Amino acid sequence: MSTESFLTDFHQVAAIGATPAGGVERQAATPEDKQLRDWFTAFAAERGWPVRVDSIGNLFALVEWRPGADYVLVGSHLDSQPLGGRFDGAYGVIAALHAADRLAARVARGEPPKYNLAVVDWFNEEGSRFAPSIMGSSVFAGLMDEQEMLRVTDSDGITVAEALEAIGYRGTDERPKPAAYAEIHIEQGPVLEREGIALGAVDRSWYTQKLDVEVLGEQSHTGATAMADRRDALVAASKVVVLVHDVTADFEPESIVSSVGYLTLEPNSPIVVPRRVHLVADIRANAPEIVQQARALLLERIAAVAREHDLTIDVRDFDVRPVQHFPEQGLEIAEKVAADLGAGIRRINTMAGHDSVAMNRIVPALMLFIPSVDGVSHCEREFTSDDQMAIGVDALTEATWELLQGELEAQR
Amino acid sequence: MSTESFLTDFHQVAAIGATPAGGVERQAATPEDKQLRDWFTAFAAERGWPVRVDSIGNLFALVEWRPGADYVLVGSHLDSQPLGGRFDGAYGVIAALHAADRLAARVARGEPPKYNLAVVDWFNEEGSRFAPSIMGSSVFAGLMDEQEMLRVTDSDGITVAEALEAIGYRGTDERPKPAAYAEIHIEQGPVLEREGIALGAVDRSWYTQKLDVEVLGEQSHTGATAMADRRDALVAASKVVVLVHDVTADFEPESIVSSVGYLTLEPNSPIVVPRRVHLVADIRANAPEIVQQARALLLERIAAVAREHDLTIDVRDFDVRPVQHFPEQGLEIAEKVAADLGAGIRRINTMAGHDSVAMNRIVPALMLFIPSVDGVSHCEREFTSDDQMAIGVDALTEATWELLQGELEAQR
Missing domain, CATH: 3.30.70.360 (Alpha-Beta Plaits)
Structure with a gap:
């Protein structure tokens, strides 16, 4: 798939739940979140990829080459803050879907890789409607108790379980067994823009x-x-x-x-x-x-x-x-991929929490950043250019390819 | 009626909407406010006094001796703040009902006074559920627009009109035409207690x-x-x-x-x-x-x-x-009544707003205070002793008697 088709999809999705000042509002398990999930499901269905929904509302699109093999998970979250930006989260999921599509085409012309691939939309990363944040991936990783999270209520007294049922995304499907995890996200801080660098390889969380x-x-x-x-x-x-x-x-x-x-x-x-x-x-x-x-x-x-x-x-x-360190092998993969693409890269901390930080507790994870204009996020003027997004999709595609070959494994 | 019957009624009413820490919660046009209004209506019905409800929910019990004559209005408000005290407002209405009962008995043994008497419970003095405060008396006095106030909403979007209809107290009755107004209230400040004085005669508002x-x-x-x-x-x-x-x-x-x-x-x-x-x-x-x-x-x-x-x-x-001055004649009536009862009295400002301040804009008004222990109000530990309340009922009774004779008139 071309950069153009990625950008077309990105800007179409940004129209869902759009606010007059250029942001989006699609908090977890609202009708707008459902619209994004339906779009994700349709993207997978067009390509014949099976879709699974687990019991905390995490959504997976499976690209399978080796029945029974584990999965490299790639994704982020489609929910937003109230009056949030259109890049935070959604960019990473749409980039992952396009990376998967490119890699499916690549495999169709050659040898299947070691692992299967699953693109994921984690439920309720933002935590604005239902606290705490990073809920879906934390339940997946066993860091939060699922039954307790399903009972969490929003300010109107609606539980997570009721809200997921209301939008038709409280599933019963088995979770894909992960081998490694990759995610791309906007930086939400000023470092990459200030230094004029296209990519960040996240080395640790704050x-x-x-x-x-x-x-x-x-x-x-x-x-x-x-x-x-x-x-x-x-x-x-x-x-x-x-x-x-x-x-x-x-x-x-x-x-x-x-x-x-x-x-x-x-x-x-x-x-x-x-x-x-x-x-x-x-x-x-x-x-x-x-x-x-x-x-x-x-x-x-x-x-x-x-x-x-x-x-x-x-x-x-x-x-x-606590501070989470991302594995050195992942950082080296990111640096190699950037060099191959001719893109600048630097190691960077993440001040914000991310689904990758939860996933890094159970499998080796790799996280990439692209620049945020003015370093701002969780607001309507959050911005990253089309060119900056396109480099990120290319880098995520190649990094995922390395992970599919088994280049980032727990035992190394 | 005796002091004992007043105290019995006061403490019974304090049990409606009572909170565990000794306060009450009965915000305007809630089921608890309705219970107090029903109690007021039953008090009047037992004595054969006609009850009127106007279109902003003000409630009047009429004690009529001279058909066609104007009314001396005496009262306060039965609504409370959230987790409010049991004295603020309710004391003044119950004192007014008992004063009216005593005066009805006095007139039955002698000559009817110049004016009729109406005991009033003003709607929404507190303004906690529906802003602004002092709503019912301000509409009565023409200081606020009735249609605008009926459209005011609470935090759930319920209008004043809907809330009054829900409790059955949105009336259509004609308002009694006032000649003068009297009210008694707890001070809500520290002055009377600090100086050991039983009564305050309010000379002006802040x-x-x-x-x-x-x-x-x-x-x-x-x-x-x-x-x-x-x-x-x-x-x-x-x-x-x-x-x-x-x-x-x-x-x-x-x-x-x-x-x-x-x-x-x-x-x-x-x-x-x-x-x-x-x-x-x-x-x-x-x-x-x-x-x-x-x-x-x-x-x-x-x-x-x-x-x-x-x-x-x-x-x-x-x-x-703006600062409102209460008429000098009313202060003199209060001082004469206190002297006759052998009770101490001093002139005092009111820092709080009151229905009397609104009524004083259209008819001469007289306002009495009794002490507040520790000067606190709008909280559950608001307190005034039975003895202090009893002196207040006696003083309100005699002051109202003076007003019924025409001792406080606009033209004087």
Whole structure:
């Protein structure tokens, strides 16, 4: 398949769930997510590839040359953030489908490779409708409990199980047995663009953790209660938000990110001083020590805020994700492929979580990045050019070819 | 009726919508609000008093001695904040019903007064489910548009009109024509308790206004976007919350209150830097100049936050409520009644809004306070003792008797 046919498909898919400002909104297991899955299924059906859906909604298109052999899995996710960008996730799945199509044509003219191929759309990578993120691949890899995840609810009380049934993608099919995994994704950061390099070979993920923070003050009347008599949960929580942001200034630039994306207050009435605020802080750094130092500084500073405002602030660690190293063999494959294509490549960390990080826990994984204009993501102005995307599809195709030959194996 | 029968009724009503921590939750036009209204209606029916419901859900029990004469209105509101106290509002309505019962017995033994009497439960004083607050009395007084208010929705999209119909309290009855208004309420502040005085005669309301603040940043990935590339709407909004709180320190203690009770963010996903925050600040002071100075300081400081974070912060004034003076004649009536009862009384400002402030725009109004333990309100530990409540019922009864004789009239 040509670059043109890839670009045609990519831009057609980007019209599904499109927003006026150039982004997309297709959160997990919504009607828009179903439309993308139907498109994926039709792509496979046109080529005679069997499709499987597992019990957490992961979707696989199988390209089989050796009955009974294991599979090289290649893919990413089709779901998006609310008002998200059109590249995050979808690019990697569409690139994987086109890589598979090119490789199927190549095999038809020669010897079958060692492994079969499966293109995958992982369920709910984004975690915006159903927390936590990276759900489908983590269940696949045995890192999260499937029954527990099926019971997770969205803000309307709908469970993952109900939402998957509603769109017809709660399957019962056997999962393809993986031998290795490959994924391509936009960088979502500024490094490749700044250095003018076409490809990144991801060498490791950042250390990440979340803090679940509950601020318990006292509800009172915004008009009638004197300032000295108040224990305002929102004022204290606001200081926590600023502390979470400002702690990054204690470290080297670009070595750490930290922010609060989720916050709710009760009772949230314009004339009532809030009694309770619940917020989630997300801290990530390129070394565990940095996250741990930032966490210790925050705990100390948050305790001071609680004392100052005479209220309770409970802080709980969760979703701790250690640094994952991607195998050296995969990095070398990526570098060889880039050299053959005449494309620049560098090794790079990923600050964001990815399905590849979960898969790398059970099979050797290879992850490629292409540049993000201005380094932005999870927003409508996320952008990568057609030329940059085309190089990525070529690189993913050749890297997958190497994996199909058994060049990236656990025992090496 | 005796003090005992008042206290029995008060504590029975406090059990409706009771919360485990000793408060109540009966927001406007909920099933709990309906239960209180049904209790009010039954109280009137037992005494043969006709009940009227107007088209914004205000509920009136009429005690008529002179067909065709105007009415002295006496009452407050039965709705509460979420997890509110059992005294705020309900005390004033139950006190008014008992005052009416005592006066009906007094008139049965003597000459009818100049005016008829109507006890009123104003719809939606709290404004927590349907904004703005003080809705029923403001529509009655012609200060808010009835059709507009009927279209106001709660967070589930239910309109005031639908909610009133659902509980069977959207009426079509003619409104009683008012000659004067009386109300008793808990202070919701610390003054009476601190000074050990049984009664407050409200001489004026505070100047109040709200600021509607919208912070517009840019949505991005909490993990992958470098700190320098972010325009985080929540960090900027948190600084605004702290500024709104801290501006009070620029003025005399207890001359001003200022806070944010309402805040929402979008998209509110743990791994997305927020793009938009909407919040409402509430500023009140005992003089207009203080609110205006605080507002000017805030506008300047908020603009600096917008510049610092390279984002847009729009601030809009709304719900400006000028200082209202209660008539001198009413204060003198309150002082005479207290002296006759041997109870202490002082003149006092109200920091909170009340139905009496709206009614005072169209007829002369008299408002009494009784103490609030610790000065707290809009919370479950709101408290006033039985003895303090009993003095208030006696004072309201005698003050209403004066009003029924025409002692507080517009033309005086």
